[in-house]
Amino acid sequence: MESMIAGDVAELKDNQGGINDDLIVTKTDHGYLYVVSNAGCADKDSANMKARMAEFKAAGHDVDLEFLEERLIDVQGKFSYGNSPSMAQVLQSGLTDDLSKLTFMTSTLATVFGIQGCRLTRCGYTGEDGVEISVPKSGVVALTEHLLANSEVKLTGLGARDSLRLEAGLCLYGNNIDETTTPVEATLLWTKGKRLRQAKGFPGAEIILPQIKAKTARKRVGLMSTGPPVRQHTPNLSPEGKVIGEVTSGCPSSCLKQNIAMGYVDAPYAKNGTPIQVEVRKKGVKAVVTKMTFMPTNYYSGQ
Template sequence: MRMWARLLAGVRTPGVGFRASGGLLRVSGGAGWKQQHRQASSPEAALKKTPLYDFHREHGGKMVEFAGWGMPVQYKESHIASHMHTREHCSIFDVSHMLQTKVHGKDRVKFMESLVVADIAELKDNQGALSLFTTEKGGIMDDLIVTKTDQGYLYIVSNAGCADKDSAHMKARLAEFKSAGYDVDLEFLDEALIALQGPSMSRVLQQGLTDDLSKLTFMTSTLATVFGVPGCRVTRCGYTGEDGVEISVPQSRVVELTEKLLGNSDVKLAGLGARDSLRLEAGLCLYGNDIDETTTPVEATLVWTIGKRRRQMKDFPGAEIIVPQIKAKTARKRVGLVSTGPPVRQHTPILSPDGKIIGEVTSGCPSPCLKKNVAMGYVDAAFTKNGTTIQVEVRKKAVPATVSKMPFVPTNYFSG
């Protein structure tokens, strides 16, 4: 345990380093984080701030610049302690920096299906799906969750680092649809968003709900009053692999709601560091690291996000490239990796048993739960079978590794 504590000690998160600058910690390191990192001559003044920014600082949050926002990387407890608390109890994550959008109008489904790979038409009311914005070249522009609400709109949550790109993309398509006479409109929300994640989430949250939370299963959503705060959208989903919810809440009430949740001794605040190691143990992709416009859904092993009807119709961006890959396979594929010894980080070369470069790590960290290194990356097709023995090059030395099934730590999504 001590070795792993040393590896993860201090202000660290997988593939990312932090350093102090003008009273604020700055992000450096991983490419995905670099893409979302903006230098600023006046760090704090130039940053966008969530409605919980001051709250984080008051509670000991160590703030970093991420995707142009000032966000907490951790609090007074260590990264490991926060990670394990989420696995064993539950934690609050501020995800207000993410882009929340409503799509209105009778042609909203047709509009959204012109942009993403999901079969939105087949979703039931208040059911959501993980989907992908794809390019005409078959690359992934972003990953997002689309929820088909019973309130006459689609509710979309997409990544903070892609917010400008995503909003511009949707606006451009909106102009095309409107000029063609379709009934559709976009509304970009100014709500806060918090995630309550962990095995005790249901017990904690149920105390502040009149609705029966056992009826809200994984990837379903409802409007509710939460601990006296009306107008909250509660969606059972998350980025940790644990049972959890994301709660969209009016900005003016988010501090109040967060304080009420923290009134339960099972609940603690958690930051970006724990969120990243939790998602990696769960085998979940980070946009900019593990998926981007140079990777297709097939290469990224995200074929399951593409609706059956959509595959048959080939009516989503890049379908002419992506759909044939499903049968023909691809030259490379995203896989999980497990190793011992020195940590495996982003951009680590992946080697064949005889030392030839066969790929590259896209995310990696020491796993607090497993006490060994976990990573994901892309390798040549011949090396993708689970159990395949390969090597990773760490500090110019070849270290044994094994291709592993993901998730590395079993997920605990609530299916009823």
Template sequence: MVEFAGWSMPVQYKDSHISSHLHTRHQCSAFDVSHMLQTKVYGKDRVKFIESLIVGDIAELKDNQGTLSLFTNAKGGIMDDLIVTKTDQGYLYVVSNAGCADKDSAHMKAKLQEFKVAGHDVDLEYLEESLIALQGPSMAGVLQEGVSDDLNKLTFMSSVLTPVFGIRGCRVTRCGYTGEDGVEISVPPGSVIALMERLLACSQVKLAGLGARDSLRLEAGLCLYGNDIDETTTPVEASLVWTIGKRRRQARDFPGADIIIPQIKAKTQRKRVGLISTGPPIRQHTPILSLDGRIIGEVTSGCPSPCLKQNVAMGYVETSFSKLVCQLYTFQLVGE
């Protein structure tokens, strides 16, 4: 167990980190991600409110559809990544990172006060619900026994309120942080142990901790806030332009738009890329060198890949190197 953002979190359970990683890829694993910040945004101006903070087009979402988005600051930096779901229950359901919980809640509260002073109808509720991620190719078969809704109709980034194995008040969202098919289940805290025991009664499900969660996301090329993206990184540099809605680009009405939009058309000085290396695994802050020994970037995350049987990493390099597949000393640069 380790301390993480004020929580005591499991690095691994009985099985090794590698065993948990591979089990997630081949069957499915349950991750306790209750440390994530869950928020409901109410009021007739809720979409306008959340869009004043993020780059995503929430207005265009269908009911019970969600999207990955980014909180940005006036300088175009990424304050956090989050998922926003437009529910048909009269609120937006927002999940953001535990490590940024205090910052995110303060940021939203400050904007809320500004909106209320201007006469807008919006309010926030911070949830106490637990959050369980069930991830892996066997997920649908395991969970279908416990829900009445047809999971074949629950498409990626869609969400539904439904009892799960008889537990009421659950929200099931088809998303995750592993690169596998999966769901995140928001469950009343008094029922989370019962839910976990029911899931673990299935032989295909095992518990997995932070170690497997990190290697799975890195193997899938997904960013970790604080490592691969932060307030000094713009969405363009981070190769996350796809999170910016087309309407939002045209309107230029999100924080930092005057910096971010010109970067979309012009080249930034650096860009996030994937890396494969030989020898010992490369870790955060390792410099990336060109063949002539010049430092052209820095690694932000790295680990051995249990599935690929080689070292994987990501980092930032000068943009002129970002579209090349070339040998950079011991690092092989994988294209965008």
């Protein structure tokens, strides 16, 4: 797996995962790695894994690959009754295991509302406490119905997820990161463990390692602007109107009641507090480079 991604899998604890571009890899205590792919990248990811497995088998290594018929349900956040950890309350009623022992980015196999063989991972792309449940295909309707039986649980779509993950300063593959973006430019250097940096064996090391020592020409930053909200794929401008980058995500923040965005700017403009402009409807609108996250995250640490 480390021959295909830039994350440090070997150093993960049992049942712990880390985000590696568009993959979440969990090192389970059952002797295998559990991989959840970005749905938009599933075809190329599976082809890559099959090709690498064939190479390793040809070299005499013992490795296998299994694709599971599972579906993914996310249960995220707090609901309307105060500040209680509502996701945990809703889910705990369907679990025999103690959910409080499952902390952020850890995973376990569990029976959920009577449906066996579910993998429960405490994560999600909203900035709030939540879980992703990998459920066998045969049980996905029943599990959804069990969850919706609670009046506080509502179905929601990717539009809501997209605005929440932007408030949390989280990248979306295909928008804020892609095959042309390095982790250094995207301020995702935390994905490169010390062991991998020293070994210099991860994909893209010949580009990434020199960038760690030297400044990159551009950097991912947060933005706040006035007036109409800024949208993705519109230019970032210097105060004088020169193009200095591009917005990669943008929307009105429902929590902050302000326009927020994420994008790339030339390095001299990347310092927090720097005034720039964003282009909205062919006009320059005042904006300021802002520290992310825009909203505090509420990941569960066990406390």
